[in-house]
Amino acid sequence: MASKIKFGVIVFPGSNCDYDTYYVLKEVFKQDVKFIWHKDSSVGDVDVVILPGGFSYGDYLRPGAIARFSPVMKDVINFANRGGKVIGICNGFQILVEAGLLPGALLRNSSLRFICKYIYVRVENKNTPFTCLCEEGEVLKLPIAHGDGNYYVDEDTLKRLIEDEQVVFRYCDKDGNITDEANPNGSVYNIAGIVNETGNILGMMPHPERCSESALGCTDGAKIFNSLIYSLALAEEFVMNK
Template identity: 60%
Template sequence: MKFGVIVFPGSNCDRDLVWVTEGLLDQPTRLVWHQDTDIADLDVIVLPGGFSYGDYLRCGAIARFSRVMPEVVKHAERGKFVIGICNGFQVLTESGLLPGALIRNRDLHFICDRVPVKVENTRLPWTSTYDPGQVITLPIAHGEGRYYADADTLDELETNNQVVFRYCTPDGAIDAAGNPNGSLNNIAGICNRNGNVLGLMPHPERASDPVLGATDGIKLFESLLGAAVAAV
């Protein structure tokens, strides 16, 4: 499985992702500059965290107009895999690949922490190696990570099982105490209806290397590899 990590001006988690996919999982990976348009050879597109274009105007709003993004949209429409992490999630909502928006955190300050997250949907290529309802710990680092959508969109997400991850308490309760940024319905990550596009604010790549003492995140990438093998 060949990975491509998009690099926008201001991306700062691109090398972290390359370390996971190529360094830990031994998968061919290349960095794709945001002005490039040839991504036909790639199976998985990763939009990394960081501060694309300095987060001027609105997080992800300028990156959405990079030359590579129409090709990413076509990649997703062909049923290929796309994942956006943190700033990448913001870019996915701005580009229309995922519904809703990420807005200023509830308390209007940047949050950098490790938080409990519940895996809500394990019937996806991204999450098949997790247990249903499993509580994992992932890092977060964002100032605009509060998921927002109108009532109809939220109903559709819930009805179609598109909510993949939710913030929770350590014992798995979905309530205000386990919601670090005020996201509606405690949403930490969602997918599109086909399940091939995933966006999440927590950073699984920062919880993948045993050297760091945290490996809950690597199962997301291992799940995807397992799904690819099963499809052969």
């Protein structure tokens, strides 16, 4: 039997989804998980690093701009560049963009209002470690809670993201139709989540940790965590059997 996956959840001043993420990984998915303080110099012995949602450093200057310079981020970048799996959720996505690990920028919502509600996203690429248990075109119901979720890239970068299949989730209606009305924040191309070129870093605005157990009334977020756990377990088994 494969050993448990080791998760590390980064804690910044202002993080407010760190305990949610820790609880889900520990109690729902029964994995090893630890908190990593923003002043630590190393992420330590982990398989996955998660940058959770919240308001790191009070979102001063702009969301993620100060957290990007936290001491631990130097090793997060090294970990990611070595192929380690990284997930940035909401504010975590903003931090990954500010750190240059993902392209683009997260702007103010087009409504200029904070939005907290369930939305739908369509899986655009199932061939990632984060979506391998999903179906192409599958619709997931996930919650969002952000004021700066309006993802933007220039036309050339967007074209490259689409051609390289880096767009993983797009906002849609409950039937999977990509429409302006289904876009909660004005994101270009209805983008809700992307991966980097090598596919080991995921940034997404919706919160899978808030909908991963039946007690919360929705379990669609579990597909993202289960996909990652499954893909890492398969990789470990492959190495052991070589």
